Amino acid sequence: MQRRNFMKVLGGGVILAAGAGAGFAMTRTPSRALAPWQRAGGSTYADPRMRALSYAILAPNPHNRQPWQVELQGEDTVVLTVDLDRLLPHTDPFSRQITIGLGCFLELMVMAAAQTGHRVEIEPFPQGADSERLTTAPVAIARFVQDPGIRPDPLFAHVMARRSNKEPFDTARAVPDAALAAIVASARHGGRLGGTNDAAEVASWRTLTETALQIEIDTPHTYKESVDLFRIGKAEVNANPDGIDFSGPMFETLALFGQFNRELALDRTSAGFKQGVDAVLENTRTAMAHVWMVTDGNSRADQIAAGADWLRANLAATSQGIGFQPLSQALQEFPEMAELYRDVHARLAPNGGTVQMLVRLGYGPGVPVSPRWPLEAKLREA
Structure with missing residues (x-):
């Protein structure tokens, strides 16, 4: 395959170029780290594929790895591949979650294309797929x-507001039945969404998701995989705007005084480690509802479809003003998680199928939303 006009996720605070060999030299200063969110879909993109891709790079994906690479072929084709350097071999050994993220990317590209009157025909894994x-x-x-007859998707209106909310939710505000129903009804690609805001069930899922997080943290190789992807402070976010961001005044101050860094995060005897774990686990304890997705199979095509529906569920939650944070650690396929993995499947897929995602819902106490930092995306000649 000729790799002309190749767009690869490279790193930095830049969005898609408007043409081959060109790119926006966006500033790397902290105040403009969110420029890709602000510029997505701008008038710079004459090519409808480029306009759609400028939205697609904002799609949710595990650990914000942004593993997508694209090649533009001819006048109408986009070829999506995965950057193998951006996989998560410890927490996602079969790249199931990465594939779900690629499904999110494709769905967002399709939704953006509809805004300019284009239908997108997708052929997943045209050369076959390896399940391992x-x-x-x-x-x-x-x-x-x-396609003049195509209708824009109403959920697209919420793309720029969508985030993963990694803050504690307001435990005084319940998630209404109608809002939960709207989220569960958002799937269009075969994913079976379910959910609960029942207090007893929510309490049970709070315990399970907290236990799963603790297992991931207590397992050295899975925890280190996350710590290696910590981006602490705005300087690190700007240098490598992928991974798990720890930005904002508190983390800037802690880093400045040497109280928070990757070395301390790995030191289980340090106060910083204990405080960090407590903060992460506290989120699980403030869930006010949970939503999950089950697919009949677990093929790569099933995972792509799950990602498409998962993006839709996230946008539906955004449309309802509800915070949304995936807590799918119990679905990870590393050996130490096997018991919880079986437990979740027995509860949510007793008659077969694969539980692909699990999320907590709730109302944030104001504006505390954790932004995604899109990586640099350039076109370059082969």
Whole structure:
């Protein structure tokens, strides 16, 4: 395959270029780290594929790894591949979660294309798929077709407001039945969404998600995989705007005085480690509802479809003003999580199928939303 006009996630605070060999030299100063959110879909993009891709790079994905690479072929085609350097071999050994993230990317691209009157025909894994690992083979081939009859998706209106809310939720505010129903009804691609705001069930899921997080933290190789991806303070976020961000005044101050860094995060005897773990676990204890997704199968195509529906559920929650944070640690396939993995599947898929995602819902206490930092995305000649 000729790799002309190749767009690869590289790193930095830059969004998609408007044409081959060109790119926006966005500032790396902290105050403009969110420029890709502000510029997505701007008038710079004459090519509808580029406009759609400028939204697609804002899609949710595990550990914010942003593993997508695209190649533009001809006048109407996008070839999506995965950057194998951005996998999560310890917490996501079969790249199931990464593939779900790629499904989110494709769905957001499709939704953005509809805004300019284009239908996107997607062929997933045209060269076949390996259930054990991802390869350099195409994840999908997408063809843009002008279609005057296509209708924009109402959920697209909430793309720029969508975030993963990693703050404690307001435990005095329940998630209404109608809002929960709207989220569960958002799937369109075969994912079976379920949810609960029943107090007793929520309490049970709070305990399970906290236990799963604790297992991931207590397992050295899975915890270190996350710590290696910590981005502490705005300087690190700007240098490598992927991974798990710890930005804002508190973390800037802690880092400045040497009270929070990756070395301390790995030191289980340090006060910083204990405080950090407490803060992470506190989020699970403030869930006011939970939503999950089950698919009939667990093929790569099933995972892509799950990602498409998971993006829709996230946007539906945003449309309801509800905070949304995935807490899918219990679904990870490393050996130390096996018992909880079986427990979740027995509860949510007793008749078969695969539980793909689990999330906590609630109302945030104001504006505390953790932004995603989109990586640099450039077009370059082969």
